[in-house]
Amino acid sequence: MFFTYLRRELRRRRRAALVVASGLALGIALVIVVDSVSSGMGKAQDTVLQSLYGLGTDMTVTKAASPTQDGSERPRFQFDARDDGSDEEQSSDRVMVRGFQTLSAATVTDVGGQNGVADAVGGLNLQVVKVSGQFTRGRFEQNGSGGTGRGPGGGQPSGEVKGGGAQFDVNSYSVFGTDVTKPALGPLTSSKITSGRAFTTSETDGKVAVVDSAYAKEKSLEVGSSLTVKGTAFSVIGIATADSGDPAADVYIPLEQAQTLADSADKVTTIYVKATDSQKIDSVKSAIQKNVSGTTVTTSTDLADTVSGSLSTASSLATTVGKWLSIVVLVAAFLVAGLLTSSAVSRRVREFGTLKALGWRSGRVTRQVVGEAMVNGLLGGVLGIALGLAGAYAVTAVSPTLQAQLGGGGAGGGSGGRGGFGGPGRQAASRTLDVALTAPVSPATVGLAVGLAVAGGLVAGAFGGWRASRLRPADALRRVE
Structure with a gap:
């Protein structure tokens, strides 16, 4: 009886179910895209850090x-002074x-x-x-008159040294x-x-x-x-x-x-x-x-702080603004789904009141409403996963190039390595790497999406179920035309 009534009601209210599912789908899709992009940022940063120190190295120790x-x-x-005229x-x-x-x-x-x-x-x-290189001896050339100078060095031939160097x-x-x-x-x-x-x-x-x-x-x-x-x-x-x-x-x-x-x-x-x-x-x-x-210990976490450029900026946006945005959108989607479900219940007062008059208990009516909301939530989850996977695939297909600039610095305790991680010394400040961004979707991300879909259904069902449980059979009689 439960599933028969559920199927009939969802078929009869397709448009309302689609609106609720679509709202949840957008929130879930945004979460998937942000999470996959954040994962891609982490892999991109790992690629940068991996280029600075040996594989299998967890930390380096340098002199403080x-x-x-x-x-x-x-x-x-030191170069020898030679007077033999050789070059x-x-x-x-x-x-x-x-x-x-x-x-x-x-x-x-x-x-x-x-x-x-x-x-x-x-x-x-x-x-x-x-x-x-080499030194080249210059040649002294007298002036045109061939005479001697009358200056402070009187008696010395006048002229200048040409060539050499x-x-x-x-x-x-x-x-x-x-x-x-x-x-x-x-x-x-x-x-x-x-x-x-x-x-x-x-x-x-x-x-x-x-x-x-x-x-x-x-x-x-x-x-x-x-x-x-x-x-x-x-x-x-x-x-x-x-x-x-x-x-x-x-x-x-x-x-x-x-x-x-x-x-x-x-x-x-x-x-x-x-x-x-x-x-x-x-x-x-x-x-x-x-x-x-007398030592300084540097880990990859310390080194990550020296990475700047568009990779660092994008990573910051993905981990802060992106996640907060996805949370806000998700909360808004849950609230909208709950309100729409509650509104749908208010439009079904006569229906639920009549069912109660026929002997349905409040718990049974509540379970029916929660069941419909759960189906809407799962439908939204399927749509959200599809949209999220499409968004992540689009990011990977485009593979935008990010630049990672490795700041020189004190992470290596002065002996610096490449990037300051204590590796073989180089000028880290001048290093700029181009990294292609991908958006890998992990099973954990898909699992999170399913969990959000169930949570969305429960939130919407809680709103509607609470409203339905408060209805009385007398309400149905008042709505009879």
Whole structure:
């Protein structure tokens, strides 16, 4: 009887049911689109952050910035003075530690011993500046008279020096010393070896190098080529391509070789840390800061604060304005559905009063009204899911491009890495990445939509059921014409 009456009433009131369902559908669709876009923002930000530190890295440890250190140092280049008239090319390399702040290699062991740390590995960030060129001796030419000058230098031939000078080229690139005994952790893991091979665990002091593909192309390097750093020749054994964004460094060499080149024996600039449980990252960070003095711990959450540009703006809109807007629209849809259902009940006073006069109890009338509202809610849920999926698909199909600008900064404690996350040092402030926005719809989002549909039906049914339960059979007699 319940379903028969329900089917008949919904068929008879199709227009009213469609209005209620449509209102709920719009609210549910907006929630789905906002939630899927927010998820897409999160994935886009993860893509940006993933390009700044090694895969599997949960946090990095760098030396705490000292207020007495200005983080600057002028490189000096020494060239020999020659008086043999030769114009032979000269060159001078300067290998500098990025940030000029280092930690003792023993700190890696201290960090690795903290509760909640699964593994820790150190690395050394270097910047190499090479100046090469030649001096050309100028020629002294006397004046046309060929006489001598009568000025302060009387008796000296008069004339001027013409030609000569110096022409030098400056080449700057980044070098990262990696611990080859732990290849699963560190910034090199965010790149893929596309030619040649990676380091082996036995090449701790090997004069071998892996070169980023962009730098290799710029300098015409390939597997088997030779790369000289501060007079030391390294054999290129592999070419690496960053999975996303910019690479961690231009050149990767074994850590011991990097320490030798920089005269920084048993020193590291960055410690990459893997936690035993991703849910314990905050507690691990607190433990390291408490037990390992003089360090700064940076997590991906800290690094996310340095991401600006249209990605950051869009993410902020999606998480604040978008969610609040969807909540307001959803609440409005629920209220409208409830009011429309209540209004429909008021127009059915004679019907419900007659049913009560025939023996229907108030509870049965209420259940009938709630049942109709639930069907309207589920219908609105189906329409809302369809509209939401269509909206999310449209966003993914268009794939608007957002820019993420990585602010330089203090997240790395002064030794900075790419993006300040303590990775191999680069100028983070100049980095801008283009990220395509998608709007993935997860099963949880669909489940949320179904829940909202049921909730909408219950809200509408509560309004109408409360109104129906208050009707009396006498009301029906007053409406009889």
